[in-house]
Amino acid sequence: xxxxxxxxxxxxxxxxxxxxxxxxxxxxxxxxxxxxxxxxxxxxxxxxxxxxxxxxxxxxxxxxxxxxxxxxxxxxxxxxxxxxxxxxxxxxxxxxxxxxxxxxxxxxxxxxxxxxxxxxxxxxxxxxxxxxxxxxxxxxxxxxxxxxxxxxxxxxxxxxxxxxxxxxxxxxxxxxxxxxxxxxxxxxxxxxxxxxxxxxxxxxxxxxxxxxxxxxxxxxxxxxxxxxxxxxxxxxxxxxxxxxxxxxxxxxxxxxxxxxxxx
Numbered sequence: 516x517x518x519x520x521x522x523x524x525x526x527x528x529x530x531x532x533x534x535x536x537x538x539x540x541x542x543x544x545x546x547x548x549x550x551x552x553x554x555x556x557x558x559x560x561x562x563x564x565x566x567x568x569x570x571x572x573x574x575x576x577x578x579x580x581x582x583x584x585x586x587x588x589x590x591x592x593x594x595x596x597x598x599x600x601x602x603x604x605x606x607x608x609x610x611x612x613x614x615x616x617x618x619x620x621x622x623x624x625x626x627x628x629x630x631x632x633x634x635x636x637x638x639x640x641x642x643x644x645x646x647x648x649x650x651x652x653x654x655x656x657x658x659x660x661x662x663x664x665x666x667x668x669x670x671x672x673x674x675x676x677x678x679x680x681x682x683x684x685x686x687x688x689x690x691x692x693x694x695x696x697x698x699x700x701x702x703x704x705x706x707x708x709x710x711x712x713x714x715x716x717x718x719x720x721x722x723x724x725x726x727x728x729x730x731x732x733x734x735x736x737x738x739x740x741x742x743x744x745x746x747x748x749x750x751x752x753x754x755x756x757x758x759x760x761x762x763x764x765x766x767x768x769x770x771x772x773x774x775x776x777x778x
Contacts, residue, residue, distance in 0.1 A: 532776070534566040534719040536598075536710065536738065538728030539585070540573065541751020542769055546677035549588045550750055552770025557590060559773040568713050570598045570726075572669040572703045572733060574617060574641030574684060577601070577624045598713045600668035600703030601625060601641075607666065607702060608637050614658050616651060616687075617641035617668070634661060640691065640699070641668040642684040652687065659695035669703030671733055675752040704730075705737020714743075725763070727772060729753050735762045746772070 537543060543553045561567060569592060571581060578601070582594040601617075601624035609627035614635040621641060622630065628639075638655045659665055671683035688699050703709055714724060721742030728734025729751030739745040739761070747753070747762035748769055764775060 532565060532723060532725050532744070534568070534714070534717045534724035535560060536568050536570045536713055536724060536726040536743070537769070538726075538730065538734050538751075539569055539571045539581070541675045541729035541753075542727060542734075542748055543569075543585070543590065544588055545675060545751055547588070549590075550768050550770065552768065554589050556770050556773050559778050560776070563773075563776075563778045565776075566717050566719070567592075567596065568598050568717060569596055570704065570709075570713055572600060572671055572683075574600060574621060574668040574703075575644065576618075577621050579623070580620065598716070599624065600709065603702035603709055603712060604628075604639060604666060604668055607700070608639065611636045613637040613639050613666075614655060614663065615639045615641075616643055616647075616655055618643060618646070634658070635663050637666050638663045638691070639666045639668065640684055640688050642674075643687075644681075647687050652690065655691055656694050659691060659697055665691060665695065665697045665699040667699040667701045667703070669733070670699065670701050671704075671730070673752070675729070680752065704733040705740065707737070707741040710738055710741035710743060727766075727769065731762070739763070746775075 543550055578597045578599050579594055582597050601621055605625050605627055612629045612631045612635040614632055615630055635658055638658050667688040670685040670688050672685045673680045674683045692699055725744035725746055726734055726738030727746040729748050735745035735747050744763040746764045748766050750768050
């Protein structure tokens with residue numbers, strides 16, 4: 516129950532995991548505030564020899580800045596431990612032309628993609644926030660009608676900000692799908708391929724790892740479809756009455772994870 520300091524297990528969870536994928540915003544921190552006890556929990560998990568990858572659907576910051584933000588909050592990690600949808604997109608689009616609806620700072624993570632506004636082969640959509648103007652969306656729509664394929668870095672409906680819930684990229688991807696009649700290829704969470712690529716970097720099988728996050732759709736259910744255990748935390752975008760019934764383990768916060776794993 517909320518406030519218990521531990522949580523409840525709804526299924527048989529493998530407590531001998533070798534790897535952990537953890538969400539960031541809403542799980543390890545909210546805005547500029549670390550979740551109480553999360554930094555200490557990370558240290559305990561690493562000392563136990565469990566490999567960690569920090570996975571995020573953020574499409575507003577390159578991996579370099581995501582890692583720098585975590586370090587500024589007191590988390591000790593290297594850039595290479597951050598795993599983002601932009602990495603998956605770069606592999607998919609490599610060597611081909613692309614019209615990118617992404618923040619300019621993210622372009623450094625799209626190495627190999629040929630960025631253009633003239634008859635691109637792909638339209639790539641991330642989270643632009645206030646940059647989702649009619650003009651930019653209309654340009655993307657016209658490229659799609661001219662034959663470009665639609666790729667979405669992620670399709671989250673909303674995300675947690677310090678001021679409350681805000682629209683994420685998903686609603687704008689859905690608008691382009693509806694207008695063009697095309698279905699987006701999604702490369703971020705909750706796609707199984709996203710989790711699979713992160714696991715390959717770690718040298719682990721899905722049965723040897725767990726995913727922990729605040730989003731029951733992108734984090735928990737997505738990981739479970741890829742064969743990982745899914746752990747729900749009651750922080751970030753989680754709301755009372757939300758659907759956490761399918762999670763393998765439900766915790767009040769990330770700080771409770773070491774004890775849940777018997778560490």
